Amino acid sequence: AQSVTQLDSHVSVSEGTPVLLRCNYSSSYSPSLFWYVQHPNKGLQLLLKYTSAATLVKGINGFEAEFKKSETSFHLTKPSAHMSDAAEYFCVVSEAGGTSYGKLTFGQGTILTVHP
Amino acid sequence: KAGVTQTPRYLIKTRGQQVTLSCSPISGHRSVSWYQQTPGQGLQFLFEYFSETQRNKGNFPGRFSGRQFSNSRSEMNVSTLELGDSALYLCASSYLVGQETQYFGPGTRLLVL
16 A cells, blocks of 8 residues: 655745755555646646656756655755745655556645745 | 646536536547545545556545546546535546556536535
8 A cells, every 4th residue: 555644734935945845655565756736726747756767856947856765755855945836745656566556646735835 | 749638627516416527638648547636635546547448446436437438538427416526626647557657637626516
């Protein structure tokens, strides 16, 4: 079985300061991990994806995430927040086998607020 | 390439009615998945279709059903609507099943009165 826990429901930062959105996962098989972003009244946009090729994954808009197997974590970071980063972010896991194969399991989401 | 499209974008129904939502995947993608998003339950997996066959199903009642056509377009149907079915329904497509990246459409917002 697979599960995802996003450790913060809300994160607030000032424009130009670093962003850290935390995610822990659980998986019985080798997982693929994703971060998606959802702007208000929009669908989900893929930020980045981890599939075991490299533990540090770079995504769009300056975001990156590091896969740490020993800590079962996949935290999302950005060096400098921009006003347009304000949105809801979802950490997602997909398993390589078992009954969850092909099914995405989402975290509860983290709402990022960026202050001027 | 055009992205995933969903129709209609907004829908208002009353309890007891049924509704059909449509999803057209990215050209060449053969897998279509459906998700329900609500404020209380978050994003939950409904089902996944590949080559016209349902390959996986989430924990939803039988009132929720779907199908996929030979051109990979998919529909989902909800019968006997309940107030709790009010949600954003998201469709996602990928080239294959498994751990492929899924690309999402804009969603259909359903309001049940």
